[in-house]
Amino acid sequence: MSVPVVLGVDIGTSSSKGVLVGLDGTLMRSAVREHAVDCPGPGRFEMDGRLWWEEFRELARELGQDAEVVAVGVSGMGPCVLLADSNDLPVRPAILYGVDTRSTAQIARLERELGAEEIRSRGGSDLSSQAAGAKIAWVADEEPELYSKARRLYMPSSWLVRRLTGAYVLDHHSASQCTPLYDVGRLDWHRPWADTIAPGIELPPLRWPGEPAGTLTRQAARETDLPEGIPVIIGTVDAWAEALSVGAHHPGDLMLMYGTTMFLVHTTPEHRTWPGLWGTVGALPGTYNLAGGMATSGAITAWLRDLFGGAYQELLQEADASGIGANGLLMLPYFAGERTPVMDPQARGVIAGLTLSHTRGDLYRAALEATGFAVRHNIETMRAAGGDIRRIVAVGGGTQGGLWTQIVSDITGTPQEVRATSIGASYGSAFLAARLVGEASIDTWNPVRHLVTPRPDAVTQYDQLYRLYRQLYPSTAGIAHALAGRQHR
Structure with a gap:
């Protein structure tokens, strides 16, 4: 391959993905490297951070063979907490983002000590399972011997x-998800809280995604077979790299990521905070975000496939045949607790209306509709917070096939742009790398392929079902919490 190319790699929840892209x-x-998440206990999700580098090396060697790689971009799931010692050896496995709910006690303590309103005002978000700062506090409280060895904080991209x-x-965006360690107004670590919550940790200097981090060292070149001295960008959290990959980073844009979890990133020109949402800085200087995320979405469809068998395309066909309302089924998609806007780690999945006549296609349809209802709940909350959503851009593997995106547009009553390339964060990281070495426009790189428009009759029917959906959680939360207390895995 004689043309200059850039390498983009993203470390995700279920796999690491790499792309080689022309300028x-x-x-x-x-190329892809699949991996598993470790679940050492209820509400705990971890991964060996050393795996991230091993898979990057494998992807770089496979993709870069006989190629003229001129720059590297990276991204990864987040916010994660990987604590390492002074020799950069991990002291324990990385604690993952909001799906890991272990830090409930630390959240309650920090809210008492610092004040919930003060935390939201300074940090942009309420403390929740998404807050990396609370997870650092968990390690300090529960594993003091391991914490005493920790000197640095990493996420997959860093x-x-x-x-x-x-x-x-x-990067600044990742730091803004380390609530309550980061001050969104000052765009810097808030040292008084950081020194108290993360004592002994040398917090990293902060830069913006896409800025040059440095160049490939001789040792890294040996391990990856990439050219020594090529530039490497500052990376960021995968959902924000994904938003960049489809051009959804302007004020008024909402990026809707269809993946193992569902993520929503709305870009605003000024900083906003709201209970039940994450207020962060954007991926680019001068932008801010109202962000939301579900704990499960595609994970539920994968669970159903594992239970029932069959290929995804077959299940999608059966779900399409099931029709609007899944033959009278209604699901709460809280199979791993829920993040925004419910913010309830003890929430659980509910399937209401089951009869002996229901099929796997009905259940699959109910799962797709449940995620659509949850998306609408998040969008309504963002608008209540003052968000001005003028354009929705869909991205991720779930955009393939068309049924899921159609259901979401019908439930929300809003169109969605689907770009030509929906590979996701690895493509966005490659785009940022390309900007280091030349001119690159995402509208040229990745033009709009088609627009998913809501169907008026479906919108009317889903309006009725959405009202029932919103009643289902408060009606069952007490029972779900009691059952959650009896679960051991």
């Missing part, structure tokens, strides 16, 4: 940057 946006090669360039650095 005009043409996808040349792609871990890769350290291995590639030797730079210890984190």
